[in-house]
Amino acid sequence: MSVQTTRQLALPPRPRRPLRAVAWAVITLAVVVAFWSIEVNWQRLGDLPSEIARYFGLMFSSPNWEKLPEALWQTWRSLEMAWVGTVLSILLATPLSLLAARGFGPAWLRELLRGLFSLIRAVPEIIIAIVILSVTGLTPFTGALALAVNGIGTLGKWGYEAVEAVPQGPIEAARAAGGGTSEVLRWGVWPQAAPAFWSFWLYRFEINVRSSAVLGLIGVGGIGDMLTSYTQYREWATVGVLLIVVIAATVLVDWASGAIRRRITEGGRARGMA
Template sequence: MTAPTLQLPQRPRRPWAVVGWLVITAAAVLAFWSVDIAWERLADLPAEIVRYFGLMFAAPNWEKLPEALWQTWRSVEMAWVGTILGILLATPLSLLAARGFGPAWLRALLRGLFSLIRAVPEIIIAIVILSVTGLTPFTGALALAINGIGTLGKWGYEAVEAVPPGPIEAARAAGGSTAQVLRWGVWPQAEPVFWSFWLYRFEINVRSSAVLGLIGVGGIGDMLTSYTQYREWSTVGVLLIVVVIVTMLIDGASGAIRRRIMEGSRARVLR
């Protein structure tokens, strides 16, 4: 008796995937082709970088250090206020956008709003609202808060939907209202994730506040723009040193707190 021949399945054809990759490749080639780039100057780039690093860091102007620290503190304040406002606005909206806690039409509306906000950079939002609030740090804080609604809202409803359903079903079986289910069935499990997201958003806002200073809303970015325009590179070097150190310290502290929240304290070995 002859053994049956095995017929391998045909490789699936995906013409639309091929067309998509061709379109992406063509767009990338056209983008490089249409941009007016002096490619011959790329060879001079390393030497120019070394030259400007020497201008900025060979002899920094430490007399500007107190002012740099003060303006950096204003940027941190801007980031902190923007984070708090974003949390207060985004958290209840994210709960309503979660599946099972809000009507379908409201979920679709809120998720579309979160996507729309995420598509607009903070600096564009600040330019739009500065006609009302003026060139003040509060303008930057509002821009960070509005932009934070998009990210915190999305992270929030995803965290709620990832909660195990057991406590939620128990709260509903006990006759709890939607608010009570969120309070006792969702929040105890989702709280560490929310705290982690809030701290991470604060880290993002600290870096973004320096960028918002480019349009004149105050902080270290405003000072950095002014001294760069006047080509006072020794002062620019001091500003960059302050920005890098402060940002790294905040990121390190926030990261340690986030790890403590998510992982808990480590057990000590008793000897």
């Protein structure tokens, strides 16, 4: 018997995974059904590039710069909304994330908090804002509260994952020295997890800046509220100015936040790379 024949006989049979095949078939069927159920108008879809070009011309060929001061003021209000929401979510999510980490809270509380974080993340900010506005009304504070509640879900999950990922050496040393839970968190966990937490907080602020513009669609104030109003009245020259301001503010915040996060996570190397 040849060596090649021996190798062929030695190969194990290919494993059969019927459940995987059924799952892929169901997913494929769901995608096809979802695609056809939306009733795509192919003629309108073909006109989409020309329509986009036309609206771009209406918005940016001659922007209405007289609205720039008001746009800047409303953008500042959106940034305030994002900042307040971020600070509130940090104050609430940080201690909860520590309790949700393995080894620092009872099992029942850990599972309860993790379920709460998942539930909050499943609800968009705009739905949370609609629920809150029945109490607080259409004010920027409503948007800030909605961002804060939604931020608890993301910051809580990122927080307990960061705590569980830190090396165990300092934690064991703090416990061996007789430290309680608070001392272990202060001296064994926080010095190692602090850069990750700062990075998460800054990234959440970036997300809130974008979300604050979307929350303006329901009338809680900010640049999104102004953008909705002028879009409804078809004042495209003003809409163009608003979009320019929104894009510029978002890019500036992303750049500043990214630079700070790199400085925190990479230390002195970030300055040398820059």
